[in-house]
Amino acid sequence: MTRHEVVLITGARKGIGRFLAEHFVNQGAVVEGCSRQRPGWKLPNYTHHAADVSDEAQVKKMISSIGRRHGRLDVVINNAGIAAMNPILLTPVSTVDRILATNFRGLFLVCRESAKLMKKRRYGRIINFSTVAVPMKIEGESVYAASKSAVVTFTRILARELAEWGITCNVIGPGPVATDLIDSIPPAKIDRVVSNLAIKRLGNFQDIANVVDFFVKPESDYITGQVIYLGGA
Amino acid sequence: MLLQSMQPKQKPLSRTEITALVISTLRDVLSRQSETRKHKKAVQESTPLIGEHSVCDSLGLVNLIVDVEQRLQEEHGILLTLADERALSQKISPFRTVSSLVDYIERLIREEIPNDAA
Ligand SMILES: NC(=O)c1ccc[n+]([C@@H]2O[C@H](COP(=O)([O-])OP(=O)(O)OC[C@H]3O[C@@H](n4cnc5c(N)ncnc54)[C@H](OP(=O)(O)O)[C@@H]3O)[C@@H](O)[C@H]2O)c1
Numbered sequence: 001m002t003r004h005e006v007v008l009i010t011g012a013r014k015g016i017g018r019f020l021a022e023h024f025v026n027q028g029a030v031v032e033g034c035s036r037q038r039p040g041w042k043l044p045n046y047t048h049h050a051a052d053v054s055d056e057a058q059v060k061k062m063i064s065s066i067g068r069r070h071g072r073l074d075v076v077i078n079n080a081g082i083a084a085m086n087p088i089l090l091t092p093v094s095t096v097d098r099i100l101a102t103n104f105r106g107l108f109l110v111c112r113e114s115a116k117l118m119k120k121r122r123y124g125r126i127i128n129f130s131t132v133a134v135p136m137k138i139e140g141e142s143v144y145a146a147s148k149s150a151v152v153t154f155t156r157i158l159a160r161e162l163a164e165w166g167i168t169c170n171v172i173g174p175g176p177v178a179t180d181l182i183d184s185i186p187p188a189k190i191d192r193v194v195s196n197l198a199i200k201r202l203g204n205f206q207d208i209a210n211v212v213d214f215f216v217k218p219e220s221d222y223i224t225g226q227v228i229y230l231g232g233a
Numbered sequence: 234m235l236l237q238s239m240q241p242k243q244k245p246l247s248r249t250e251i252t253a254l255v256i257s258t259l260r261d262v263l264s265r266q267s268e269t270r271k272h273k274k275a276v277q278e279s280t281p282l283i284g285e286h287s288v289c290d291s292l293g294l295v296n297l298i299v300d301v302e303q304r305l306q307e308e309h310g311i312l313l314t315l316a317d318e319r320a321l322s323q324k325i326s327p328f329r330t331v332s333s334l335v336d337y338i339e340r341l342i343r344e345e346i347p348n349d350a351a
Contacts, residue, residue, distance in 0.1 A: 056314070067306075112316075116299050116303065120303075
């Protein structure tokens with residue numbers, strides 16, 4: 001990552017997104033983040049937008065504000081995501097709508113609008129969040145995993161469509177990381193997932209930053225449409 | 234979809250102004266297009282943008298639509314999305330010709346200005 005690059009991180013209020021916001025600020029980047037609720041913290045060189053990624057008008061407004069203030073956008077990390085654990089037969093259709101709205105529709109909107117801005121400078125790095133639940137086919141996570149499968153397929157095609165403008169698009173698929181997202185999952189279930197990974201431990205924020213840093217590097221300009229699952233899923 | 238003016242409000246764009254903006258953006262896009270597809274004829278309102286006789290290649294059309302969107306935003310404070318489900322349909326696409334694109338932009342501005350979401 002080069003100093004003064006402009007980085008957008010969705011879902012930056014807490015969890016992995018918050019860690020990545022600090023990580024990029026510490027490297028001298030200008031960081032923009034969003035979430036539906038306001039964060040209870042502040043950082044230098046960090047601007048927060050109260051934006052729901054599934055709302056087209058709010059996404060357009062946010063990206064247009066970035067364009068107006070910085071005239072560029074170098075890196076986008078589509079981290080905002082929600083999960084719900086339920087057997088399919090007990091899943092209300094409203095849950096399906098809610099999960100797809102944030103995890104797929106929101107990611108689509110942020111990619112579309114960001115790419116328009118990145119295209120101007122013929123440079124960009126888009127990193128989308130999937131999960132090990134996709135290759136591991138975990139019972140109870142069907143809708144969440146399906147929304148994150150959509151992220152993988154979408155990103156692979158996005159990579160082809162945006163290559164022309166020097167924009168690379170890749171996916172990171174973390175294993176379980178201790179955040180609010182997995183707080184409500186019974187520990188025994190998490191243990192089972194971890195025991196099915198090649199490397200039998202929880203993931204941590206640093207594991208994620210490592211892969212993100214790799215995708216973001218200017219030297220990674222020949223790497224696009226790829227998916228890295230953590231922990232050897 | 235159209236959002237608030239990003240700059241101080243200006244009076245609505247006239248058809249002539251929209252046409253001029255589209256034509257100058259198209260010229261710019263064509264000048265960047267690969268040699269083989271470079272247009273030989275003058276660009277005018279009837280210039281086709283899709284189909285066999287189009288002056289743009291498929292990437293050129295994407296560039297044109299996105300660049301027009303960005304210029305409307307940057308130069309006139311009009312934030313709108315020109316994406317359309319019928320994008321590549323030869324019969325009903327709003328992107329058929331320069332003038333159909335201008336019609337479409339005029340319509341979007343007219344239809345959606347009342348929803349101004351400042
Ligand atoms: N933790 C894990 O074990 C794990 C494993 C694999 C993949 N992941 C993926 O990693 C990403 C981050 O997860 P996390 O563990 O950090 O989750 P988290 O702690 O629950 O944080 C999620 C973040 O996303 C924001 N958010 C949710 N919906 C949003 C929306 N519609 N618009 C804007 N922001 C929204 C939340 O803020 P607001 O509530 O204020 O909007 C919050 O800042 C997700 O995509 C997740 O699927 C996590």
